[in-house]
Amino acid sequence: MIGYQGVPGAYSEQALREIFGVHAKAKPCADFETVFKGVASGKLTAGVVPIENSLAGSIHQNYDHLLKHAVTIVGEYSLRVRHNLLVRPGVRLRDLRQVQSHPQALAQCAKFLRTLKGAELVPHFDTAGAARDIVSDDVAAIASATAAENYGLSILKAGIEDDASNFTRFLVIKKAAKRGASNAKGDQKTSVVFSLRNIPGAMHKSLGIFALRDIDLFKIESRPLPGSPWQYLFYLDFAGSVADQPIARALAHLQEISTFLKVLGSYPRTVTRTYNSGRRRRG
């Protein structure tokens, strides 16, 4: 059973099915914490959670959960967020009186919605719930293709978002292994979180650890800790696995200068790509 946050048809479920295949046993959870707790306790075999969006940025809450719960990252996946106009089968554009969805999804489709003169926009808790709650033929929802399948709806128009560069990166999490890292080698990526003393150049020194060993960095982000004006958390993604000797040595070196360090996982690296309509099976 693989957990995700949201109701059936959520974009997280769509990511989950693209990763694990259409027949995966998916378990909807009320909030992110329920996914992390379920994975850490072994009640869920895995979880799929969003970690950053190309328009909205990193989802700090999920970094907090990665810190707090005994889970490890075992994979990542970039989902192209493709909004669709869903209706009951047979309904045409000119029949519509109302379009419902999460306010953010409605905002991301503003240009298209302006062409639907006269249709009232109605806010909803989430995109998939908006699809589930279509009660008549003059109502449409903006949601994922997975929501259309879940609720027996037709995709009247696909890809109605204003900005095609809308991607969400999801992480696949599993219960933290007792013996630490996976042995997988090859094109791997490792994510860590650490904090440094706030002395000038501390950040530069920590990156020197990677530069001196020619290790590629993919992501770096600092986050001030509320209530501790001079304390920061750094999120770093870099090339390689903790099973590789140079990476293990770099992390031992980072440990020396950190006040705190947690390895969040080593996992196969995927390259962002466009998702169209077909489904892919991976992993």
Next chain:
Amino acid sequence: MIGYQGVPGAYSEQALREIFGVHAKAKPCADFETVFKGVASGKLTAGVVPIENSLAGSIHQNYDHLLKHAVTIVGEYSLRVRHNLLVRPGVRLRDLRQVQSHPQALAQCAKFLRTLKGAELVPHFDTAGAARDIVSDDVAAIASATAAENYGLSILKAGIEDDASNFTRFLVIKKAAKRGASNAKGDQKTSVVFSLRNIPGAMHKSLGIFALRDIDLFKIESRPLPGSPWQYLFYLDFAGSVADQPIARALAHLQEISTFLKVLGSYPRTVTRTYNSGRRRRG
């Protein structure tokens, strides 16, 4: 006239009034782009826009707008996001049948809302609009204290958010000056955006420019550019003003190794602090 995104009573308006005072002439705008365009063209004397939230992360769209429009950052302000339960005057908790707000605000007050047994939660486009649209005595909204004032409502309960470490950092923007930077000295901060060739250690070299000159870094964030798998934008905030010689030299040095560099502004640095109920006049 100072622009902000949202309807009257939005948290952005609250930030604006804490910065410029209660009597400031505030202009609500439909979207962020309208604020940036208005400031760049001179139609607005300034704008107040959110740039990052302590729970949700950086707002990448506004970094994009900072890049695209001829504006400069002249100030920053951290607003403690304090959700309040607003009702018509005289209404009591036990009268409530319905609570409406933006889905994110409702989610951020989940613990409190569970104590209101039987009250239905209703999603709305935005917090301030939910306050404006209270149509009867059995309806409450979750919104800012400024929304209560705007719409003649009472604050039945203040600070109902689950997580008190919810801060949003706002930037004050003005039309870009022809002669570049302000001359303000003292406790200043500078924000830049740049990109580097993707060679190992490029990031380390760019931070070396600051480390070698003992310049404190406050924020660093990398953002992959969609469609360009190896190209990143870096956002960097550091201590000092472009009017200071060491900073000017560091930026000339950064220019040498960047494929692109834009100085977003030098401005007085503020320290994050808790906002309670009173209003403060600044700037």
